[in-house]
Amino acid sequence: MPGLGARLGRGGATTTLASLAESDCIVIMGSNMAENHPVGFRFVVKARQRGARVIHVDPRFSRTSALADLHVPIRPGSDLVFLGALVNYVLNSERWNSDPFFREYVLHYTNASVIVSPDFRDTEDLAGVFSGYDPQQRWYDPSSWQYAGRVQPLEGERWPCRPRIEPERDPTLQHPNCALQVVKRHFARYTPEIVEQACGVPRDLFVEVAETILANSGRDRTTAFCYAVAWTQHTIGTQIISCCALLQLLLGNIGRPGGGILALRGHATIQGSTDIPTLFDLLPGYLKMPRAIPQHATLADYFAHERPATGLWYDMPKFLISLLKAWYGDAATPENDFAYELLPKIGGDYSFQSILTMMKDGIIKGLFVMGMNPAVGGQNARLARQALANLDWLVVRDVHEIETASFWYDAPEVRSGEVRPQDIKTEVFFLPAAIAAEKDGTFTNTHRLVQWHDKAVDPPGDARSEAHFVFHLGRRLKELYAGDDSPAGRQIAALTWDYPTVGPHQEPDLMAVAREVSGYRVSDGRPVAGFHELADDGSTACGCWIYSGIVTPEGEHRAKRRRGDDRASLDWGFAWPANRRILYNRASADPQGRPWSERKKWIWWDPEQQRWVGYDVPDFPATKPPDYQSPPDARGLDAHPGTAPFIMMLDGQGWLFVPLGLLDGPLPTHYEPWETPVTNPLYPEQPRSPVAPVFLRPDNPYHEIGDPRYPYVITTYRLTEHHTAGGMSRWVPWLAELQPAGFVEISPELARELGISTGDWVVVETARGCAEARALVTERVQPLVIAGRTVHVIGMPWHFGFGGLATGGIANELAALVEDPNSLIHEAKSFTCTIRKGRLREEVGR
Amino acid sequence: MTEIRRWQHRRAPGEPVSAETRDSYYGLPVIHGPHWRWSIVFYFVLGGLAGGSAVLAAAARLVGGHWARPIVRVGRYLAFLAVLPGPLLLIIDLGRPERFHHMLRVVKLRSPMSLGVWGLIGFTATAFLNALQQAAEDGWLGQRNPAAHFLRRLPARILAAASTLPAFFLAGYTGVLLGATAVPLWARNALRLGPLFLCSALSSAAAMLALLVGRGPGNARARHALERVEQVALLGELVLLEAVQRGSGPVVGRPLSNGLEGWAYAGTRLSAGVALGLHIVTKMLPRRLRPPLRLVASLVALGGAFLLRAAMIFGGRRSAEDPAATFAITRRPEDPARQAR
Amino acid sequence: MSRESTLVGRTRARPGAFGFLTDTTLCIGCKACEVACKQWNQLPMDDFGFTGMSYDNTGDLGATTWRHVAFIERVADREGRRPTRLQPFQSNWLMLSDVCKHCVNAGCMEACPTGAIIRTEFDTVVIQQDICNGCGYCVPACPFGVPALSPLDGKAHKCTLCYDRLKDGLEPACSKACPTDAIQFGPVHALMDRAKARVAELRAQGVEAQIYGDEALGGTGGIGGLNAFFILTAPPEVYNLPAAPELPQRRVLPAFLTTALAALALGLATLVTFWRSKEVRHD
Ligand SMILES: Nc1nc2c(c(=O)[nH]1)N[C@H]1C(S)=C(S)[C@@H](COP(=O)(O)OP(=O)(O)OC[C@H]3O[C@@H](n4cnc5c(=O)[nH]c(N)nc54)[C@H](O)[C@@H]3O)O[C@H]1N2
Ligand SMILES: Nc1nc2c(c(=O)[nH]1)N[C@H]1C(S)=C(S)[C@@H](COP(=O)(O)OP(=O)(O)OC[C@H]3O[C@@H](n4cnc5c(=O)[nH]c(N)nc54)[C@H](O)[C@@H]3O)O[C@H]1N2
Ligand code: SF4
Ligand code: SF4
Ligand code: SF4
Ligand code: SF4
Ligand code: SF4
Numbered sequence A: 001m002p003g004l005g006a007r008l009g010r011g012g013a014t015t016t017l018a019s020l021a022e023s024d025c026i027v028i029m030g031s032n033m034a035e036n037h038p039v040g041f042r043f044v045v046k047a048r049q050r051g052a053r054v055i056h057v058d059p060r061f062s063r064t065s066a067l068a069d070l071h072v073p074i075r076p077g078s079d080l081v082f083l084g085a086l087v088n089y090v091l092n093s094e095r096w097n098s099d100p101f102f103r104e105y106v107l108h109y110t111n112a113s114v115i116v117s118p119d120f121r122d123t124e125d126l127a128g129v130f131s132g133y134d135p136q137q138r139w140y141d142p143s144s145w146q147y148a149g150r151v152q153p154l155e156g157e158r159w160p161c162r163p164r165i166e167p168e169r170d171p172t173l174q175h176p177n178c179a180l181q182v183v184k185r186h187f188a189r190y191t192p193e194i195v196e197q198a199c200g201v202p203r204d205l206f207v208e209v210a211e212t213i214l215a216n217s218g219r220d221r222t223t224a225f226c227y228a229v230a231w232t233q234h235t236i237g238t239q240i241i242s243c244c245a246l247l248q249l250l251l252g253n254i255g256r257p258g259g260g261i262l263a264l265r266g267h268a269t270i271q272g273s274t275d276i277p278t279l280f281d282l283l284p285g286y287l288k289m290p291r292a293i294p295q296h297a298t299l300a301d302y303f304a305h306e307r308p309a310t311g312l313w314y315d316m317p318k319f320l321i322s323l324l325k326a327w328y329g330d331a332a333t334p335e336n337d338f339a340y341e342l343l344p345k346i347g348g349d350y351s352f353q354s355i356l357t358m359m360k361d362g363i364i365k366g367l368f369v370m371g372m373n374p375a376v377g378g379q380n381a382r383l384a385r386q387a388l389a390n391l392d393w394l395v396v397r398d399v400h401e402i403e404t405a406s407f408w409y410d411a412p413e414v415r416s417g418e419v420r421p422q423d424i425k426t427e428v429f430f431l432p433a434a435i436a437a438e439k440d441g442t443f444t445n446t447h448r449l450v451q452w453h454d455k456a457v458d459p460p461g462d463a464r465s466e467a468h469f470v471f472h473l474g475r476r477l478k479e480l481y482a483g484d485d486s487p488a489g490r491q492i493a494a495l496t497w498d499y500p501t502v503g504p505h506q507e508p509d510l511m512a513v514a515r516e517v518s519g520y521r522v523s524d525g526r527p528v529a530g531f532h533e534l535a536d537d538g539s540t541a542c543g544c545w546i547y548s549g550i551v552t553p554e555g556e557h558r559a560k561r562r563r564g565d566d567r568a569s570l571d572w573g574f575a576w577p578a579n580r581r582i583l584y585n586r587a588s589a590d591p592q593g594r595p596w597s598e599r600k601k602w603i604w605w606d607p608e609q610q611r612w613v614g615y616d617v618p619d620f621p622a623t624k625p626p627d628y629q630s631p632p633d634a635r636g637l638d639a640h641p642g643t644a645p646f647i648m649m650l651d652g653q654g655w656l657f658v659p660l661g662l663l664d665g666p667l668p669t670h671y672e673p674w675e676t677p678v679t680n681p682l683y684p685e686q687p688r689s690p691v692a693p694v695f696l697r698p699d700n701p702y703h704e705i706g707d708p709r710y711p712y713v714i715t716t717y718r719l720t721e722h723h724t725a726g727g728m729s730r731w732v733p734w735l736a737e738l739q740p741a742g743f744v745e746i747s748p749e750l751a752r753e754l755g756i757s758t759g760d761w762v763v764v765e766t767a768r769g770c771a772e773a774r775a776l777v778t779e780r781v782q783p784l785v786i787a788g789r790t791v792h793v794i795g796m797p798w799h800f801g802f803g804g805l806a807t808g809g810i811a812n813e814l815a816a817l818v819e820d821p822n823s824l825i826h827e828a829k830s831f832t833c834t835i836r837k838g839r840l841r842e843e844v845g846r
Numbered sequence B: 001m002t003e004i005r006r007w008q009h010r011r012a013p014g015e016p017v018s019a020e021t022r023d024s025y026y027g028l029p030v031i032h033g034p035h036w037r038w039s040i041v042f043y044f045v046l047g048g049l050a051g052g053s054a055v056l057a058a059a060a061r062l063v064g065g066h067w068a069r070p071i072v073r074v075g076r077y078l079a080f081l082a083v084l085p086g087p088l089l090l091i092i093d094l095g096r097p098e099r100f101h102h103m104l105r106v107v108k109l110r111s112p113m114s115l116g117v118w119g120l121i122g123f124t125a126t127a128f129l130n131a132l133q134q135a136a137e138d139g140w141l142g143q144r145n146p147a148a149h150f151l152r153r154l155p156a157r158i159l160a161a162a163s164t165l166p167a168f169f170l171a172g173y174t175g176v177l178l179g180a181t182a183v184p185l186w187a188r189n190a191l192r193l194g195p196l197f198l199c200s201a202l203s204s205a206a207a208m209l210a211l212l213v214g215r216g217p218g219n220a221r222a223r224h225a226l227e228r229v230e231q232v233a234l235l236g237e238l239v240l241l242e243a244v245q246r247g248s249g250p251v252v253g254r255p256l257s258n259g260l261e262g263w264a265y266a267g268t269r270l271s272a273g274v275a276l277g278l279h280i281v282t283k284m285l286p287r288r289l290r291p292p293l294r295l296v297a298s299l300v301a302l303g304g305a306f307l308l309r310a311a312m313i314f315g316g317r318r319s320a321e322d323p324a325a326t327f328a329i330t331r332r333p334e335d336p337a338r339q340a341r
Numbered sequence C: 001m002s003r004e005s006t007l008v009g010r011t012r013a014r015p016g017a018f019g020f021l022t023d024t025t026l027c028i029g030c031k032a033c034e035v036a037c038k039q040w041n042q043l044p045m046d047d048f049g050f051t052g053m054s055y056d057n058t059g060d061l062g063a064t065t066w067r068h069v070a071f072i073e074r075v076a077d078r079e080g081r082r083p084t085r086l087q088p089f090q091s092n093w094l095m096l097s098d099v100c101k102h103c104v105n106a107g108c109m110e111a112c113p114t115g116a117i118i119r120t121e122f123d124t125v126v127i128q129q130d131i132c133n134g135c136g137y138c139v140p141a142c143p144f145g146v147p148a149l150s151p152l153d154g155k156a157h158k159c160t161l162c163y164d165r166l167k168d169g170l171e172p173a174c175s176k177a178c179p180t181d182a183i184q185f186g187p188v189h190a191l192m193d194r195a196k197a198r199v200a201e202l203r204a205q206g207v208e209a210q211i212y213g214d215e216a217l218g219g220t221g222g223i224g225g226l227n228a229f230f231i232l233t234a235p236p237e238v239y240n241l242p243a244a245p246e247l248p249q250r251r252v253l254p255a256f257l258t259t260a261l262a263a264l265a266l267g268l269a270t271l272v273t274f275w276r277s278k279e280v281r282h283d
């Protein structure tokens, strides 16, 4: 998400799945869309039927490739070279330089013209690192990445904010330090030749992809990109995504129908779980979680450091204070800074991989696992199980007795006698959970669309919803802590926790929860119409400002609406923010507010009505004319001109150069995966990410670059037939029979070398562990020629585990803990391994 | 848990899975074969025997003189006794035996199985009447019994004539039944199977009757007549066996040329040939050697009838398993693969 | 060729017949149809285990699998080179969702001696489970290998074209679940028109598409067309489908005729033999 957020303002998909049907070219890269988002893929098929070109860039020939026009096999972990080369190709192409559309779009809608600080040094100058690098801390000081320009502190604010920045600009885009020129220089070495060397993609194939994308971008045509976790799960995942955003900005594809970037999300409501987050470092609506640092000591301090002077985030106090009101109710008053003090402040990295090590090291003693199966899905699965085994207590709420709940008597090391159940001290509580069909609720799917679902059947036996569990747990905690005056006690006592309950099992009333999320006037409880009605004086409460308005003032839950049309289908569910379907849609019109073309019309300025009209809700102040110029002391959105589509950004523009927000540099740079058989052809001195968080510990060993013991690249992925760590599929007979056993896909070339036939047992091995599987010898996997040598790629679906009906070796036994610095997502898409024919132990059978 | 359970194929290291779909879909059958096994083989053999016996008994009644009485007598009894296990064999073969009577809901002229059921009933009825009359004539039912009296009074010739149609039907419909399926071996030979089964029915019935009429000199003429018929039928059978093998071609006919079914088919031809040969050869041999050889010939013919049904049923099952066989009979005329064959 | 083009799309489907158009060119092999069918009809799992046949682990249609997705990998050329430029729509990894064809003249139905198999008011072919006695004759009588006897209840089973859903005005479960509309349900004649248009469109884009299940291909030999038909891009055999199957019952009358002739011949021979035996000298 930071990949899109840093350049465009929001981490969510910029467009809708349905809009793909209007694309002229769809590039699916970093995702196996047909297999993992089959319902969304219907719109790709539709687009194809209307004549669009479909390009799939993937190491394997998958079910997505089968429906594509071009399949580009690429070495896992080399996507940034490919994208960087596309940027370079576009910038030097005849078409991009001659068609006025691109110049107009880039000049007005991006920060191409800003001048970057003269202190900035590129990776090209510093052998693979940017200026500000601290090799001891493995950390960047971004001060040299800033804009050159005037910094103007703002006075007279109720809540403090950061100073306003007036960057220097060169509208001719010729200044050597203007963002466009910096970008151009940075990517100059990303050539088709390098693509061939690093990605294993033949030059002419790369050129064909580039030409196709270029030909299908412009005034009258749009290209869309779809990606998922094959971009995120790399140590440079964020930068891969951000490079795509950069490319799409250059091509003028953002904010327009059939264009954009579709971040294909995972679990049914994974988007919802980042919006109203289960993440440790965010508050609802992408407000930063306060940290235990002086800069966040008080509410005013927090705003002084986090609140920008310009753009929509200027309204941050309205959102945060309304949130505090929603959470702490009467305990949140203007006098006590709305109980800001009660908000927990985080003191470190509590991302999943970190807490695994903390559990193993005995720092964390108890764990709730609700809707997750870390014994299979967590990297370095053996370490994950050791971590679980070192807890005092573990609560697993799931629909089946997943590996995370049964590891203590069923894990491979227990079955082999290496570990005895009686030596595992963890007390495991397994609680049955109700699944989606057994409860009411909403899903927020890939394109930020919130849809309500009704309960179809009662959950069996003691199974209860998450809402039920969490609500009653909270209720009991409040009883337990009543009268406790410690900080923890006060935090719990102050929480508003008064949802009415319904039904025989006293489920909390989800409509009440929705009303809180959507926001209301504190005085009379009337729902607000949207976040524009939120106030920073404590008169409104809102649980998640981006969902504000999902409950109408009349009390209707808009996620229940089901009226579609051929366009934006505004009456089908509710898409945050404010039911906007295509984000940044101001860019669908030219700077003067006219549609770029009849074919790609979406919203436009109507001079008669003096407002923005069209098919969608404008992602822009509805009455701000295109020729609006901001007065010098304007704040918030008023500080943006009428041509600035990216309302979340400081300057309202898409960022080609990112002065802040990314920890690994202002420009996307290719670093090899942490484990790789080859060196980095672009930055031999700095082959791997200089800032990726690594876990240097004996139970998490890494392979050296080019380690001959682990010569093959392995990538892990999903199958349509199963769902993630398998809790919802491996136990279900109808799904289990479709893919009944773990397997690896290997090319005939490698199979020949190793004497492996389809159906044989094989063992895949890394320094972390080994996994057993069946071999599927298929031409869909192919060796690639990287810098003159053959690199074999092994593919392994990672769904399998030791429980359920469909079983198989756990792929994550092989993977290591290592992360992207921005998103803290692991690198499961590319590491090295070895493989041999045979079994782990002779006939391990059950 | 994860064994390869079905259709495990020989796979060579490094061979991609695409290699298994060059000529067929992983070698999987295109059609579903029948589930029929031994009970159906026995039913077919017995049905043939019963039908053949009834035909011989009727013919003997119609044109045979006093010398043919043993044929009539034994033939009528045999026809009835041989058909008796038929319904049972069929019922135990059903997936839901308790619903056997659902067969009686309909008559379907295009379903040989439906016709077969009615034919079987018709045959059993006439065979029963014939056997009953024979029993009455033989005094098994007592002399004074009015029923026996009545039975004896029935027009025997008409009764005999009435039994021939269901008899021929029972002996031959099974071939049509097999032919009216998608099983390549049977479909290819649809026109030949009925006649083939008829020949075999007649030869086996003749052989059986020859064995049963007794070896006394009084029966010599009858035995001789039966052997004549047997020889004619065996000749026809041999011709048809050859026609089936040739007509099947190398692919569809594969089960007839190798494997257990192949052995059975070869055994069928051999026994038909041997039986025929023996009958001819015996004529040239010293009289005292003749009876045992005739006995052997009849036994061989009977065994051949059994082998034939087994070879055809199990051979059919095997051809249904073979995708190449199905494709051989279902390729379009203009398909080069079909022309090449 | 001209003969071909007049034949494309010809079916003897009765007016008002309902069926499926399964367009493989749109299929992504997600198996949602297979699962939806099992779920709706509450069919048990097959439990074959890992077959190694690409992504097909259920093998074929059977008593407990009424929709089955076949996977055929045709990725590399003879030299092992992988393609990059692919023909439009599904290519190189072929997937076909197979199902009962609801033949216009159905071999299974004609064979059934109990009348358990009926043609419904939607012109679909359905096995009535309360009638079937498991004789198994429909099994080899189907030219497409569709019905099968279940070891669980001894009866024959196959796709019902969701008769229960159609009765309630619902679309069949499989087509409802198909995310790409590769399975389309509707009146056969309308679907056939759509298929013809689609094939023409595909051919214009250089895809060798054809309709499987009209009277020229698949619905041949007296079958008269298939109410559940397909658009294929490879010879039918590749998908394990017979190109020119025949209605087995077409052979019933001729076969009875030859049998009757044989009976006549053998009967005469017997009569003659017995007749002549009168004169034959005693040996
Ligand atoms: N049926 C089904 N659907 C699902 C899920 C499921 O488990 N089952 N999971 C859901 C979840 S949680 C998520 S996050 C999404 C994930 O959706 P995807 O990201 O599509 O999922 P993956 O299968 O993990 O990876 C996709 C593809 O990436 C390729 N790949 C591997 N490494 C690289 C690389 O370096 N570069 C490129 N370009 N491609 C690479 C793999 O070959 C694979 O085909 O799917 C969601 N949808
Ligand atoms: N090697 C490798 N590892 C990976 C990935 C990869 O591509 N490669 N992908 C990663 C990604 S993107 C993801 S999202 C994770 C997923 O990994 P996990 O989140 O650990 O795995 P899931 O199987 O999705 O776990 C969800 C569990 O919730 C249960 N469940 C379903 N509904 C409910 C409910 O309503 N309430 C409760 N309490 N439980 C419910 C399910 O039965 C299931 O067991 O794995 C990651 N791990
Ligand atoms: S499982 Fe649900 S979320 Fe995934 S593709 Fe199917 S409908 Fe969409
Ligand atoms: S495909 Fe087979 S089972 Fe289906 S209707 Fe036709 S003959 Fe009957
Ligand atoms: S098995 Fe059932 S449906 Fe099939 S032919 Fe026999 S009675 Fe009819
Ligand atoms: S129509 Fe119904 S019964 Fe037939 S395959 Fe589809 S879901 Fe199954
Ligand atoms: S549901 Fe549709 S796309 Fe999926 S396998 Fe079946 S026919 Fe193909």
Ligand SMILES: [Mo]
Residues within 6 Å of the ligand: A229, A265, A266, A267, A270
């Ligand atoms: Mo995910």
